[in-house]
Amino acid sequence: MNQILGLFSNVQNITWQSVVMWIIGAVMIYLGIRREMEPTLLVPMGFGAILANLPLSGAITQAAGEIGPLNWLFDKGVANEIFLLLLFIGIGAMCDFTPLLANPKMMLFGAAAQFGIFFTLSLATALGFDIHDAASIGIIGAADGPTSIFVANHFGSKYVGAIIVAAYSYMALVPIIQPPVIKLITTKKERRIRMSYAANHVSKTAKIIFPILVTIIADLVAPKSVALVGFLMFGNLIRECGVLNSLSDTAQNTLANLITLLLGLTVAVKMEAASFLTVETLMIIGLGLVAFIFDTIGGVLFAKILNLFTPHNKINPMIGACGISAFPMSARVINKMGMDEDPTNILLMHAVGANVSGQIASVLAGGLILTLIK
């Protein structure tokens, strides 16, 4: 009898903190499956959160024990940034920069909508976080999971777990976060502004040279960003060159899925109860929301300012909000908002142009932060 009871002796190692983490993991799985919110990440992350918080879990390194497989994966894939860079090849292969090349001024919104990153960075320092942690928190506003992990990891932030959860959760919540913010700072008349779209075709040569030039420029301005930008643009090059379709398909699907799967599980090592269940985690969740809100405000207000100078060729200010990365979710949200205001007003191509520019700008913002903060 005692031997049978001994089999369950690990039950006494369960703590209330572990149970809270199981609940958090279960909520993430629920949101991923039932609400289809970023399921490719929330489901593995949710399961990983449970796995990492089981009493004496063999999946993670225990004190004076063997190295757990999740810790090993984290060290070999995330800590050295390899998973993130490989994922960026896949993201680059998914991005079509044609709408941006056809209408380059959309790039301005990608720049303006990074305001939330820097605003949140300052706010976080004002709340007492040190500058490296504050930068890691601010980069949640990149609305781009891999960039957030890359920067937080680079600075060795102890809040990586909370930052990842916030970054991916808010990316999934873009359809809930952006509309009320946009409605608050725009009038109905502004939201109904029509924008003509001249389907400017872009040559294949331009599309091939573009990723190469972007990589070179990124290196000249922010050398620390060139790994991220370079892998992103390499992915785009194999998409556009026309002779590597099989590699492009692999990068977009197999590679991106495999890395996402491993990344989701692996980051759970940063969600151990002892380091995750803190007041700082709640603050980071709140600051992440601030970053997304001020990204949106930055993009929209910049479009409104531009309209002051171009009264005969106005931009629908909602397009500015697409400069937040979160591709392609944000473009879809803005197109839908435009159609809700006027069913005949199609903003999709403009929105996609601004949205892919956000993808480039968010990576550049990450690189600039790495360059500006030693």
Place this chain on the structure above:
Amino acid sequence: MNSEFLQSLEVMGLGMLGIFAVTAVLILVMVILTKLFPVKK
């Protein structure tokens, strides 16, 4: 006012300035690329 907050304001200023500067260069590159390599009719 802590020194890190003041440093963060400097990062905000330089960061936004930097990102708009790079954006201006990228817009220029895009315009030149599409002019140099137009779609063949």
